[in-house]
Amino acid sequence: MPQQTIPAIDFNFFVLGDLGDMFDNNEIFINKNYQRGDIWKLSQKIELIKSINQRYSIGVLVLFVNDEGKYEILDGQQRLLTIIKYLKETLPLSDTDITPCAELSRRDKKLQDAYCVFYLKLKSHDPESKEEDMVQTFLRLQEGTPLNKAEKLNAYRGVFKDTFKETRETHPLFNYLGTERRFRFRQLAAELLLLELDGNFDNKTFPSLDSETMIEAVKKYEKRISRQKxxxxxxxxxxxxxxxxxxxxxxKFRDIISFYLLISYLRKKRAGNENLQNEYAVFARLFMQKLNMFSMYQDKPPKGMTKEEFETYKKYKQESKIMTTSDSLRNRLEIMLSEFARLNPMIIADRQRLHDVGQKRILFFRQQGICPECTKPLTFKTASAHHVIPHSAGGRTDDLDHAQLVHDKCHKIIEERLKKQSKIKMLHKKATVRCT
Incomplete structure (x- = not known):
């Protein structure tokens, strides 16, 4: 069994008077990839400065030293930010009895500058594992503080992390979502990315979006992500x-996830035409309008909504509450696919007796993208519609109850089989006539 590796630990202190210059020179820095911003209330900051003025301990900081000898804050960010704000006179003190830094007497200034800020300095033995050591140390230190899923994700590094971070910062979609809190938009970008990487859209099976699964994805895709995906x-x-x-x-974020699954499915299956973008936009407005017509706790449909619609949209609301499970994601997608097919009106078939795109789409969704002949997944663009009841026997193109969507090669096989069956019937009929 290999020996456990333990980061080197050194106990030391800074004097408060040096901290301002150390921050300015980037000798101490905050890694914004996983640290929270300035989240302390003003009252907490005032209490910290009072503790320093009264020569009380403010606890021990935990720092990680990098290869350049600079200190990265693992625990104590809020305390250090408060001290720096006080030293630079950006901390509001007008309603307090604290003397601003610039107004201190020479004696008090010397006493304050000499205040010791104690810290533990960690340094990894192994260059290969230093990032993991730092991340795990940060997470352990924060166990008493409720980190959300997004903050935990941001504590890791690698290609997956870089990808969802870059996507959140550069893609215009996120500009429409309002104000971000605690890396929530990064988390959304990460969730959508994981659905694309690990989702099986043929079978509608998707990874859970809980914290454990997301962190495993960060590790799984630390080095590489499929360029195509x-x-x-x-x-x-x-x-x-x-x-x-x-x-x-x-x-809501859960609806963005659902609509992402829908557009990814439609694009993969080519279940649409050149007008897909407009159809998707119209559907989104219709779907959300119906979704917002009632509360999940209502027992009866609102005015203007059928009982069947009410039950469908209520089920979607119930599934959305679960939000992150694989079953919830699949069920929500299936509801949306069914509604997408229903709300996009069917166009009357042309005189050539061919099914149009709208009719083919209905068949595609009804069959859940599976060819009934060979039971393999269909590609919408190359699929062929088959009249189960032929026109010669009274079948109609607009009668979708007697139609199915199959692979083009399967359609040819079916046609050949029907010709053989027809030929056998004719021979049997002739034989019967001769006997009589």
């Missing part, structure tokens, strides 16, 4: 931004 992921975001833009501001 990454391109498709960003293409889906482009579709959503162009189709929905300002409307995105009215979406």
């Amino acid at each position: 990454l391109t498709f992921y960003k293409g889906n975001l482009d579709y959503m931004e162009r189709s929905l833009n300002m409307f995105l501001g009215a979406f």
